[in-house]
Amino acid sequence: MCVIIRYVLARPAGKRCFVVSINGTTVSRLRNGSVLHHFPSGLPCGARTRDNSGSSQSYCILDCIFHEMDKTYYVIDMVCWRGYSLYDCNAEFRFFWLNSKLMECGACEPPSHYHRYKFCPVPVYNCDQAGLLSAYTGHAPYVKDGLLFYNKHALYQAGNTPLALVWKDEKCSQYVIDTDNKGKVPDKQQVVLELQNDGKLITSDDPPVEFGCVDQDFVQKSGLHPGDLLRFAINDGGLILVDGKLQKADLLYQDKPNRGRAFADSYSKVIFQYMARNSPLRIDDLVGSINSVSDQEQEACDIEMTC
Numbered sequence: 001m002c003v004i005i006r007y008v009l010a011r012p013a014g015k016r017c018f019v020v021s022i023n024g025t026t027v028s029r030l031r032n033g034s035v036l037h038h039f040p041s042g043l044p045c046g047a048r049t050r051d052n053s054g055s056s057q058s059y060c061i062l063d064c065i066f067h068e069m070d071k072t073y074y075v076i077d078m079v080c081w082r083g084y085s086l087y088d089c090n091a092e093f094r095f096f097w098l099n100s101k102l103m104e105c106g107a108c109e110p111p112s113h114y115h116r117y118k119f120c121p122v123p124v125y126n127c128d129q130a131g132l133l134s135a136y137t138g139h140a141p142y143v144k145d146g147l148l149f150y151n152k153h154a155l156y157q158a159g160n161t162p163l164a165l166v167w168k169d170e171k172c173s174q175y176v177i178d179t180d181n182k183g184k185v186p187d188k189q190q191v192v193l194e195l196q197n198d199g200k201l202i203t204s205d206d207p208p209v210e211f212g213c214v215d216q217d218f219v220q221k222s223g224l225h226p227g228d229l230l231r232f233a234i235n236d237g238g239l240i241l242v243d244g245k246l247q248k249a250d251l252l253y254q255d256k257p258n259r260g261r262a263f264a265d266s267y268s269k270v271i272f273q274y275m276a277r278n279s280p281l282r283i284d285d286l287v288g289s290i291n292s293v294s295d296q297e298q299e300a301c302d303i304e305m306t307c
Contacts, residue, residue: 008131011144013065013175017031019062063075072120077094090154108120181283201213
């Protein structure tokens with residue numbers, strides 16, 4: 001019997017954040033480090049109650065999305081629980097703990113004096129055809145913002161990783177194509193890249209992907225510095241890709257993004273947005289790819305069992 005190695009879940013729309021409960025209080029922080037909420041919660045060590053204050057060594061860290069409409073923190077991953085680090089645990093174990101521990105502590109209960117916001121785990125499905133369609137078309141108590149795919153064996157990794165990816169279309173997200181700060185879709189795709197000492201423009205990946213280079217005269221005249229994040233538009237020449245690898249990018253400098261921006265775009269995000277504008281990947285393509293992979297895995301299993 002072959003084992004499915006991926007999970008899929010319907011990603012909630014909202015603000016991605018880390019939630020930390022320690023010393024009788026709970027703080028949520030956005031990706032740029034700014035505080036979203038400071039509040040008491042039902043998480044262990046999350047409120048100053050006799051049963052829940054805990055020691056400084058006992059704390060929790062959850063990877064969440066705050067859904068504004070119902071004032072709920074939807075938990076998409078667990079990083080630490082009561083001081084026990086889950087960084088080195090695979091996704092399968094982390095999701096098991098997330099669902100069991102979150103229910104046990106009462107954090108999923110309705111808000112109260114010592115529990116200002118409700119926490120809720122996001123339903124996770126095996127990424128076979130049935131699971132994919134359930135995540136895609138099934139009812140969710142929140143507004144969806146695409147599908148999130150996890151490799152079951154992946155350890156938790158901060159930043160970008162090919163083992164956790166997001167896909168969107170118009171049916172499961174209101175924001176398939178990125179909008180500007182006024183909420184409008186720009187005529188040309190916008191990308192944010194980081195400026196290096198030698199003028200190269202790179203993504204936030206590790207290792208980074210180089211998108212181009214600016215000359216030092218332009219850097220000096222514009223008052224730019226290494227490490228600055230710069231916004232570019234993809235011009236009419238577009239992106240030239242060979243076997244999925246970037247060969248050339250026609251970039252037009254726009255400006256610096258707002259100071260709240262902490263990272264450059266990832267390569268996968270840029271390519272997804274480019275494909276969404278030019279040749280989008282459809283849900284039928286995903287279903288077909290799952291069936292194709294499943295057939296190949298089944299053939300491999302059949303061969304192994306007959307040896």
